[in-house]
Amino acid sequence: MIALGTQGGTVHILDFLGNQVKEFTAHTAAVNDLSFDIEGEYIGSCSDDGSVVINSLFCDEKMKFEYHRPMKAIALDPDYAKKASKRFVAGGLAGHLYFNYKKWLGFRDQVLHSGEGPIHAVKWRASLIAWANDAGVKVYDAANDQRITFIERPRGSPRPEVLLPHLVWQDDTHLVIGWGTSVKVASIKTNQPRAANGTFSMSSSINQVDIVASFNTNYYISGIAPFGDSLVVLAYIPGEEDREKEFSSAIPSRQGNAQRPEVRIVSWINDELSTDALPVLGFEHYKAKDYSLAHAPFSGSSYAGGQWAAGDEPLYYIVSPKDVVIAKPRDAEDHIAWLLEHGWHEKALAAVEAGEGRSELLDEVGSRYLDHLIVERKYAEAASLCPKLLRGSASAWERWVFHFAQLRQLPVLVPYIPTENPRLRDTAYEVALVALATNPSFHKDLLSTVKSWPSVIYSALPVISAIEPQLNTSSMTDALKEALAELYVINGQYEKAFSFYADLLMPGIFDFIEKHNLHDSIREKVVQLMMLDCKRAVPLFIQNRDLIPPSEVVTQLLRASKKCDSRYFLHLYLHSLFEVNPHAGKDYHDMQVELYADYDPKMLLPFLRSSQHYKLEKAYDICVKRDLLREQVFILGRMGNTKQALAVLINQLGDMEEAVEFVTMQHDDDLWEELIKQCLHKPEMVGMLLEHTVGNLDPLYIVNMVPTGLEIPRLRDRLVKIITDYRTETSLRHGCNDILKADCVNLLVKYYKEARHGLYLSNEEDESRAKRNDNNMSSSQAIERSPSVRSMELKSKTRGGPIFAYLGAEEPIDQDIPTIGFLTDNAPSFKALIVFIEHRYYGKSIPFGSREEALSNASTLGYFNSAQALTDYANILLHIKSTYQAPNSPIIVIGGSYGGS
Incomplete structure (x- = not known):
């Protein structure tokens, strides 16, 4: 209605x-x-x-x-x-x-x-x-x-009373606004927020409005309505005199010279699809405000795919003061013909595909459109249309693939070539890949295509053959290298693929090595693998050092100094190698000293203590240059320059506790004198020395050496602490000594009681023992013995006197004997042998010669660890038992000083 x-x-x-x-x-x-x-x-x-x-x-x-x-x-x-x-x-x-x-x-x-x-x-x-x-x-x-x-409101638009704004809903979410010369399309989106339980709340919603289309016209808008995905605009055209003025501010007030109103169909971007001038009676005298536009049906446009069902066409009513003009769309074939006439081939094709007209039009429209684009050299647009025009015809696709190849435009078609439904012949895909490979501007497209296309639809070998001649030329891009590597993988040439992956620093290369067992191939790619991920590369090299020795790794990293921070990589590798096998990289320990000093100084001292394969003088120079004081102390100690090491501890580090520990480890009385001497001119150091020498030096001796009048900070408190600590230590020593004596006496009494028990021997044991004794004695010593005498002799042979082993003596034996009187007092009662064993790194106990001879040889320096010392103790005691023919004599071990610890 x-x-x-x-x-x-x-x-x-x-x-x-x-x-x-x-x-x-x-x-x-x-x-x-x-x-x-x-x-x-x-x-x-x-x-x-x-x-x-x-x-x-x-x-x-x-x-x-x-x-x-x-x-x-x-x-x-x-x-x-x-x-x-x-x-x-x-x-x-x-x-x-x-x-x-x-x-x-x-x-x-x-x-x-x-x-x-x-x-x-x-x-x-x-x-x-x-x-x-x-x-x-x-x-x-x-x-x-x-x-x-x-x-x-649009800027510069006429006043609303002169030219009304026009509103129309295209659908439930799109509002079309026509005002003056401006058209806007607003999109309203409604989002329902979720409630706390995760369901949608129906009581409220959030609306978002976006302007999805906006453009200006060169005519006044007297009415506007939706037309499917386009707009119908009732246009009022200004006269020539209005064109000379600012149109947006002009008011149409002419009488008798107005132009015909026009119905224009435009897109949302103001592309004109159709224009018709209306034969309205009396149009010469009307203004823009005198026209209006309405449309039916009430539910809005029934546009669907460009064609309406019979009887459902939208109707548009152009109303003027005297006339009502009814407009409706042309039929489908007229519409298609008009689109082709105006060059809208794509829209014509879309109309045919949507069923607007005879199905025979599809091939005709598609062919005309594709030929038109080829003639116009719009190859990319023609390629994008091929999926619509060729669809499931494999023969048609292959024909156009080779046609584009003849035109040297095949790369633009490649993204649209189907890999299934239909699947083409292998040759078509290979020609396409080769076309991409021969043009550097399409190498990235080649890479993406190789990754996306299934490898079963083509043979990689022809493409590889086309790419390999470009190696080491200016046209060899990174994208082409990666594409070639992918093709090598498809072709099963994993070693060649690995080489390119390494040069390109591909992140997944380590998994690739493990997956295809390419450990033999990593030998030539040390630098690349380290640059890519040194944390994964280092363990890989160390685990496979039988395939790639440390010398090879170090050589390659030294050659790559300009490409990366090779010294840091060397540090990581040599450090990990040293932790696995301290001797595997011994030839590079001198280099490693400098690397630790540069990259990880806190690990240098443990390395110096553990390694025996570096030059002390060179290591010392490095530590001096980098002001590594504790490392200097250690190296000076190993070089025998203990006084200089002590000077570093006192004068530079100021660490008295460490200085005392250092002097204690040296077992050198002269060094104690040097320590006291270097501290006497520093009051604070004298106080610290007093605090840390309890148990090592007599504090009274130090006090007596202090110059008269020297003010020592907190001297009273320190003396009180020294006396207290000394008394405590003395009390502990006496207590421990009493406990030790009591334990030894109890154990010896227990042993003596057990040793007095008789042993039962069978005849076989008696005969065998008698035979051994006969072999050990001369014939003149062999005499007849009664059973009781034989029994006592056998008893004595079976259980000899015990061995008292005193370990860890630090003083000469003649000085140690008075301090262990309980041993000398009790040994005669048990017919025991007393053995003194001491351990030093030089002296008579170990055949390293004099102190000077021992210190000159780096391989002999250092203390025995616990395992070494105990092993040496055991070997000595077994030697004694063998020498004195006392295999069954028990051994009682008493620990003294560091031997007891």
Whole structure:
């Protein structure tokens, strides 16, 4: 149906052919706006007389609302006929937008907006209400009772009373705005927030508005409506005199020289699809405001794929003061012909594919389109169309692949070549890959294609043959190298692929090595693997040092100094190698000293202590240059320069505790004198020396050497502490000595009692022992013995006297004997042998010669560790038992000094 409002206030209802169906005398002044509900059962109108009237088209129901000011716009709730609330919105010159709805006690008006000038237009779709005033366009969500957005009025547009804004809903989420010379399309998205339990909350929603299309025209917009994915615009064309002025500010006020209005179909980016000039009676005298555009059906456009079903075509009504012009789309084949005529081949193709016209048109349109693009040398566009035109025809695809190859444009077609449904012959894919490989600008495309295409659809060998001649040329790019490596993998040539992966520093190369067992191939790629991931490369080299010896790794890293931080890589490798096998890289320990000093100084001292394969002088120079003091002390100690080492500890480190420990380890009385001497001129050092020498030196001796008048900080407190510590130590020593003596006596008594017990021997044992004794004695010593005498002798031979082993003596034996009187006192009672064993790194105990001879040989320096010392003790005691023919003599070990620890 068509509704027309007149200047006299009458509303006429017509059918689509222009026949009058009904007539309502609704108002006493001009009708300004009309609105149907979505079912077409009610029509609302508003007028300059300030009234809003809603009439039923199928009964006598009529409602009238007075607002006392001219009303310019009205919109019924789309569900007006279904809902009892009977809602509508209306506005006018008063500037108020009224939201009217029915309640228990009658109708109620709610002002949705006011204060920004007259309401010029209002449209309602679903729950969304859009209206325009002098400021711009606003949108309100009736379902959530919230305003969504504001779209500003276009700058420079004519005043609304001169040229009205036009609003139309394309669908439930797109609002089209035509105002002056501006067109905007707003997209409204509604997002329902999740509740706490994860479900969607139906009570509220969040709306987001985006302007998805916006453009300006060179004509006034007298009306606008949706046309599928495009827009129908009723254009008012200005005259020549208007073109000389700023069009956006011009007001069409001509009389008798206006041009025909035009219906234009445009896209959202203002591409013109169609233009028709309308034969409107009296158009010469009309202004832009005198025209309007409406469209049907009520539910909006039924456009689907470019073609409407019969009877469902949208109808457009161009209304002028004297005429109503009905417009509808041409038929499908006319539309396709028009598209081809205007060069819209793609849209023509889309129309044919959507079923608009005979199916025979598909091949014709597609062929014309593709040929047109080839002639125009738009190869990329033609290639993009091939999936639409060739679809599942393998023969057609192969024909066009070779045609593009002849034109030397095959690279642009490669992304669109199918790998299945249909699958082409191997040759087609190989030709395509070779075309990419021969052009450096497409090497990245080659790489992505090789990775994405299944390897079973082509043979890699022809492509490899085309790439290998480019090696070591300027056209060999990194992308081509990686593509070649991928092809080598496809072809099973893993060693060659590894070489390229290493040069390209590919992250997954270590997994690749393990997967394909390529440990033999890593020999020539040390630097690359270290640059890629030194944490994984170092263990790999060490685990495979039988395949790639340390000398090879070090040599390659030294050669690569300009490519990377090779010294740091050397440090990491040699450090890990030393931890695994301290002797594997002994040839590089001199280098390693410097590397530790540069990259990990805290590990240098443990390395110096553990290694015997570096030059002391060179290591010392390195430590001096880098001011590594504790390392200097250690090296000086090994070199025998103990006084210089002590000077470093005292004068540079100022560490008295470490100095005392160092002197104690040297077992040199002269060094104690040197320590005291170096401390005497430093009062603070004298105090620290007093604190740390308890148990090593007599504090009274140090005090006596202090120069008269030297002020020592906190001397009283330190003396008190020394005396207290000395008394405590003396008490502990006496207590420990008493305990030790008591334990030894108890054990010896227990042993003596056990030794007095007799032993039973069988005849076999008696005969064997007698035979051994006979062999050990001369014939003159062999005499007859009674059983009791034999028994006593056997008993004595079976259990000899015990051996008392005193370990860890630090003093000469003659000085140690008085301190262990309990041994010398008790030994005769048990017929025991006392053995003194001491351990030093030089002297008579170990055949290293004199102190000077021992210190000159780096291999003899250092103390025995616990395991070495105990082993040596055991060997000595076994030697004694063997020498004195006492294999069954028990050994009682007493620890003294460090031997006891």
